[in-house]
Amino acid sequence: MLTAGCAFAGADRIGPTVRVPQDAGTIQEAVDRAADGATVLVSPGVYQESVQIKTPGVVLRGTSRNEVIIDGEVKRANGIVVTAPNVTVENLTVRNHTLNGVLVTGLTEGGGMGRGSAGYQKLNPEKFPPLQGFRVAYVTASNNALYGIYAFDAQHGVIEQSYASGSADSGFYVGQCKPCDIVVRQNVAERNAVGYEGTNASGQMFVLGNRFVGNRVGMTSNSDYQEAFVPQADATFVGNLVAANAQALTPAQADGAFGLGVGVAGGTKNLLARNLITMNPGMGLALGSAEDLAPLENRFTGNVITNNGTDIVYAASARAPGSGNCFDDGRCYSGPGVVLPKAAAPRGIPFNQVAAPPPQPDMPPEAAPARDPHVDSYSVPSADLLADRAAVQL
Secondary structure (H helix, E strand, O other): OOOOOOOOOHHHOEOOEEEEOOOOOOHHHHHHHEOOOOEEEEOOEEEOOOEEEOOOOOEEEEOOOOOEEEEOOOOOOEEEEEOOOOEEEEEEEEEOOOOEEEEEEOOOOOOOOOOOOOOOOOOOOOOOOOEEEEEEEEEEEEOOOOEEEEEEOEEEEEEEOOEEEOOOOEEEEEEEEOOOOEEEEOOEEOOOOEEEEEEEEOOOEEEEOOEEEOOOEEEEEEOOOOOOOOOOEOEEEEOOEEEOOOOOOOOOOOOOOOOEEEEEEOOEOOEEEOOEEEOOOOEEEEEEOEOOEOOEOOEEEOOEEEOOOEEEEEEOOOOOOEEEEEEOOOOEEEEOOOOOOOOOOOOOOOHHHOOOOOOOOOOOOOOOOOOOOOHHHOOOOOOOOOHHHOOOOO
């Protein structure tokens, strides 16, 4: 068992590389000793600790994604909490935490927590300005009780080539940023309550080429008064596979949604293009209101929405009727819609009982950080998108 070490004063910081366990016995000790911009290189092992990164520019890298494991033992809240700018977390596994696998946030009080934690209070972004710059890549986040990989009150980041399962809320979550300037790309989310959720995530927000298959709900974008920057607006969802989201052996989310591919609630001027949305037994795409926030001027182009229980449901409320929600075949939805049907949902299982993930590929040596989304490079995906790293197959 590896336990957390003590913090080090600035004069004791070292770099450019701090190795665990050669230079420091625990990951936390290594992070505390690392100079700004240093790389913390972690050897294989099960590390029973919670890591907080407060030093700018640190790169936390595992030498083997499947063998460097930060294990919460279902008793520690977070695997990794990043509250410093321009930090990278890559090529490792975080599992069995009672809240989050990886949390990146500008909220530096209350354990670095935001929406969903006990005693949540609406965050004042002036008091806690968003964290500037982050990258989470080739990370496996499994069996965490809230979110797998969670960016809240943060901007200018990338979440890529990662995997999330067994999350009792969502595998990947981006919340409260405007403009976000965040790219979520080429990730796999399966066996979560929700694959991806973006709440009040607006402006230069890109969700590209991901596999959201075999969750309870595939992908959602919504407005929520619990967070700042209402309403959600101007996000881009392109080239995603959103399929077969009716997995029973998953944690049940509080609202009980089940069988939905894509949900947009109270969003404005979002673009959904060239996504494959299929085999979701409830609804393929549901467009609705969020309290008094209407869906407005959302655009849908080049998507393949087929073989769902109901392919498209427009469910704006009479209280918040939408307008200008248009598809490229000329269909536009405005005004109040139908009452959103609710599929019967199985009970669900505890997050720590969700099946373990399959082995995931290591980060290749040539992997280079880049935030440019290259939206035009994403076409409608095939049904086997990223299937080589997924347990749930179509």
